Amino acid sequence: LIEASINQKIDGIKLVRFRQAIDLGKNKKYLKYALIPLLLLFGLIIGAPSLIRDSSSRIFVNPEVEFEKPAPFAFTVENADDLEVIQYDDFLLDVSADGTILPGDANIIVNNFPYKMSKVEDGTFNYKFNKVQKTVDFYIESGDVRSKKYTLNVIPKPAITSFTASIDYPGYVGKKDEKLSNTGDMVVPAGTKVLWKFDSENTDNVQVRFGAGEKTETKRNGKNLFTYEQRLTKDAPYTIFVSGERVPNADSIGYNITVTPDLYPQISAQQFPDSSDNKLIYFLGDANDDYGIKKVDFVYSVTGKSAKGGVMPIEKGSLKKTSRFTHTWDLQEAD
Secondary structure (H helix, E strand, O other), X not given: OHHHHHHHHHXXXXXXXXXXXXXXXXXHHHHHHHHHHHHHHHHHHHHOHHHHHHHXXXXXXXXXXXXXXXXOEEEEEXXXXXXXXXXXXXXXXXXXXXXOXXXXXXXXXXXXXXEEOEEEEOOEEEEEEOOOOOOEEXXXXXXXXXXXXXXXXXXXXXXXXXXXXEEEOOHHHOOOOEEEEOOOOEEEEOOEEEEEEXXXXXXXXXXXEEOOOOOEEOEEOOXXXXXXXXXXXXXXXXXXXXXXXXXXXXXXXXXXXXXXXXXXXXXXXXXXXXXXXXXXXXXXXXXXXXXXXXEEEEEEEEOXXXXXXXXXXXXXXXXXXXXXEEEEEEHHHHO
């Protein structure tokens, strides 16, 4: 009975072709309901492919891997392509956040120490590196979200580390030559010759300009040594310019030179006749010079048939700036 019943059921269920079993024509009216989810799926594939790709990767490709929830925002360093600063200059870092939720604050981590960034507006921050001396690594952090690591590169700044000025005084001054260290302002007599030696770092060129004249190249005597020589004849301000390959006209410093002119000696004298001997004349006078009187002579000439002249030393060897002298002239010596 059981077997007969089963056979009866088999005869009642005969194989039917799919097209005959389902009338697709009757189901076309339901396609309009499927159009909305299909359009939504197509929009996600175009507008947010990561939503489909990442979800399928987690579910089908790596079902046993535990995935963390994606961060609601990400940091972007706006001037990431220009992370360079000249040594000892300031650098302003601009950072923005992009995401579904924007952070209210952010820190910059430099050498494992956090510094609070200044908030410009929602999702925008900046931070000022003050007088940067060396290359530094950093990253941005807010809560559990942090950026990748960045590097602020420092361009070495050309600079004069020290200099000397060897002063060669002219002979008429009677002054011993000297050397000044790290002293640019000076007062020297006219005709003084000065040799400057500049010790530098990160420097490819040193120039000197006197007054409003043109810049003059110095002479390079090694990797970091530059020299320049000039004979001084008049007052003038002068400026020293330093440059590097990547930092032209990096810095300049100005000084003043005062030149003391060599004035002509001055002399004044009075004569007094001897009341008892008209052949004697007395002279009293003063002689002065800015660099001292070395010699005073009495010079005379006689006109007439027996014309002659002569030189009588009055004073010699004194280096005083002002020298008083006396002289007695016996007219009989001129006969």
